[in-house]
Amino acid sequence: MATRRDPMGMGLAVLNRIASSSALDRLGLRKPAERAVYEGAKGGFRVAGATSRAFRSVAGGGSPQRLARTADSGVFDLEPTEDQAMIVGVVKEFAAEVLRPGAAEAEASNDTPKEVLAQTGEFGLTLLNIPESLGGLSEDRSAVTGALVAEALAEGDMGQAVACLAPAAVATAISLWGSAAQQQTYLPAFGGDDVPPSALAIAEPRVLFDPFELHTTAVGNADGYVLNGVKSGVVRGHEAELFVVAVDLQGRGPTLVLVESSTPGVAIEADPSMGLRAAGLTRLVLQDVQVRADAILGEGAADDYRECIRLSRLAWASLALGTGRAVLDYVSDYVKTRSAFGEPIAHRQAVAFMVANIAIELEGMRLVTLKAASRAEQGLDFSREVALARRLAGEYGMKIGTDGVQLLGGHGFVKEHPVERWYRDLRAVGLMEGAVLI
Structure with missing residues (x-):
């Protein structure tokens, strides 16, 4: 680092x-x-x-302030x-x-x-x-x-x-x-x-949603742009004062737009979810929302939007690491204290191997996630690394949640233990777009 x-x-x-x-x-x-x-x-x-x-x-004009890229020390x-x-x-x-x-x-x-x-x-x-x-x-x-x-x-x-x-x-x-x-x-x-409560709104309530094929539109007029569409998975949208919204700009491709919540035509709807309930997920409904031409974030460059998606996916991979670690620590203690047939179930080889696999999968996820983050802050291309991080976090994150529930047996299915909540939260990692960014 x-x-x-x-x-x-x-x-x-x-x-x-x-x-x-x-x-x-x-x-x-x-x-x-x-x-x-x-x-x-x-x-x-x-x-x-x-x-x-x-x-x-x-x-006014002037140059925006940008963070410098960190230097490559040459040491891994x-x-x-x-x-x-x-x-x-x-x-x-x-x-x-x-x-x-x-x-x-x-x-x-x-x-x-x-x-x-x-x-x-x-x-x-x-x-x-x-x-x-x-x-x-x-x-x-x-x-x-x-x-x-x-x-x-x-x-x-x-x-x-x-x-x-x-x-x-x-x-x-x-x-x-x-x-x-x-x-x-x-x-x-x-x-x-x-x-100020704020939210990054990219996802849309559609089957097989692709963040590069947006149905939320921005159409130009004499006063700027008119926005129409629906965004899902918007964090605490009921209190948000500012949104960064992904839109298709006049059919030219995805772009980020700044929208203040007080703008006429902005509405918030409930969006009940399987997991991440504490995030207060909502839907952002945009109906003939008029924004000025300077509401387009920066220059609206396609490369900026691509980087936004990659950094968001990197953030979700990081979240999966933390929740996966919570699962590992919890089940490790549980299998050592839960007894069956006169001995802790951790003494059973099948149980021990399942816990070990969780630890191995977490190490792999963490390695590629931190590699992607390191390349991102150095200004290097990190598209391959973030794609790997998302794949591993989505696949193994869900597997870790499933194995955690399985290791607790009947206890894994009840709310007395937190593993069932972690299982539901981890399911979001491979599905969510936007919301968080690093």
Whole structure:
């Protein structure tokens, strides 16, 4: 993994935000956060700036601010940097102490609690891919860090992880592909503690949906473009203030468009799902929605849209890693304590081999996912690696969920144990498009 060029470290900037948050006391994370900051303080501090929300349109030209690509060190190293280890350590504490205990309640309510979302905003999750000059924490691309954070969150609960990462997906899209005016209009809102609920809407409610064959359209007129269509799997659309929507631009191909929720013709419908219920999935209905010509994200380049799809699939693969790890840890303990015929079932060879296979499959998934993330942040072609990551995450993620249920026997089918929820969440990995982005 490439090392940041900034010697102060992005990790300390994130941890400083965490340590100054009053929500740490409410969530019981004060001590681990202070411990991490103390250890990291030896290398210095950098305080991230906070700005208040204001979707006031900013006109003007100039060049957009882009994150630099990380340099290729020439060394194949999967050991996280100190910055990454510090960030992931605190996120794991948060996932274990907050997301995991609240998962059942969040699923029952089909939403993630606002205090949980507020805390992730204070952590600075939306800032990982925003340039420092625009109120973010980065100078370089941080796809590997994003993958590690998504994995850590999903180890607590995938549904809540998706809800927490949804605003970051929009901030990342604007940072990577938005124009200078779009960046200055929207990104300052993501630098404050009150992060605007936002969603990346790509999927459509169609059989065999292809993100490169969209039915949601944008047709030009004298005032800009008129949008029509329906998007599915939109995270917390009932509260979202800003959407990045994939549309077919006048029959020329897929393009990303910025749509504010207050725009006439925007409507939200319920979209009940098998899994990811804590993500509060909805449908976004666009009926004769008029947007200005400058609502097209950046230059509307086809390469930008392709990269968006790849980075989204990379994020889903990372989420699968975290949930798969949760399954492995849970069943490993279960088979050692569950006895049958006078001995733990872990002593049965068939059971032991099934658990071992889960561990092997996770290692393969993780290797190709991190390789894809590493190439992405270096600006190298990562299309092959992300295709492999999606294939493995979709296939083995589902198998891990199935094996987890099987290893628990009858207990795997009831809500007393969380494995049945993880099974349903993992089923989404090979199907979902958009929603998250790293």
